[in-house]
Ligand SMILES: Nc1ncnc2c1ncn2[C@@H]1O[C@H](COP(=O)(O)OP(=O)(O)OP(=O)(O)O)[C@@H](O)[C@H]1O
């Protein structure tokens with residue numbers, strides 16, 4: 190198993206609706222006793238309505254946040270934010286907000302190069318950075334610029350280049366294609382498809398685009414209201430959904446022709 194989550198609960202304290210300093214905030218449950226197994230070598234799409242807990246699930250699974258209850262295992266070993274073990278080195282991450290994974294003070298080339306240096310990857314790091322920028326459709330000359338000088342979609346591409354830099358065994362990506370134009374999206378999907386098919390990288394993908402989920406992943410897990418409500422091979426689940434939440438997601442797809 191690449192990841193095993195058992196009984197994972199994550200709550201957040203948020204301020205109440207009105208400023209009432211004598212009252213403690215309200216608690217919001219983002220994950221509620223969630224169980225999920227991600228078998229080795231099976232690419233998994235995680236889908237679900239906005240607010241269902243997908244990004245929280247990824248943060249807990251990546252041991253960036255500790256759950257309030259339950260356990261997270263990576264390849265059988267318990268992982269926590271203090272003791273992530275092999276997780277940090279094996280996994281490349283694209284966060285939903287690409288700005289959060291790039292240091293605003295560093296030229297983007299340095300951000301992409303960082304995993305190469307941390308993991309002491311052999312070879313010419315400058316050439317590798319140029320190759321990665323080219324692979325995501327950016328001019329290698331932009332490596333000297335800082336993140337503020339890029340659009341949201343460009344930052345998303347830089348975050349993907351950084352996540353792929355050291356050739357991760359597992360790529361965990363939260364909506365990595367959401368901010369780019371359709372042509373660039375097709376290019377990035379093809380790039381990730383090549384890596385997962387030929388390169389042996391396992392993919393965990395959060396996507397609102399069910400077509401992309403189906404193209405890139407063998408399996409799907411559907412989240413609804415902080416729990417996994419359905420899992421299985423993506424073609425089976427989408428053809429014969431058993432959960433209401435899955436039917437709602439499939440039914441909400443816009444028709445191609447608007448009439
Ligand atoms: N840091 C936080 N502080 C307080 N509440 C949070 C925090 N992170 C998430 N939540 C709450 O947890 C719930 C799940 O949020 P999450 O971001 O995991 O949803 P999501 O499925 O990724 O949604 P989207 O598709 O819009 O990205 C939401 O109700 C959200 O408001």
Ligand SMILES: [Mg+2]
Pocket residue numbers: 243244245285363
């Ligand atoms: Mg999210």
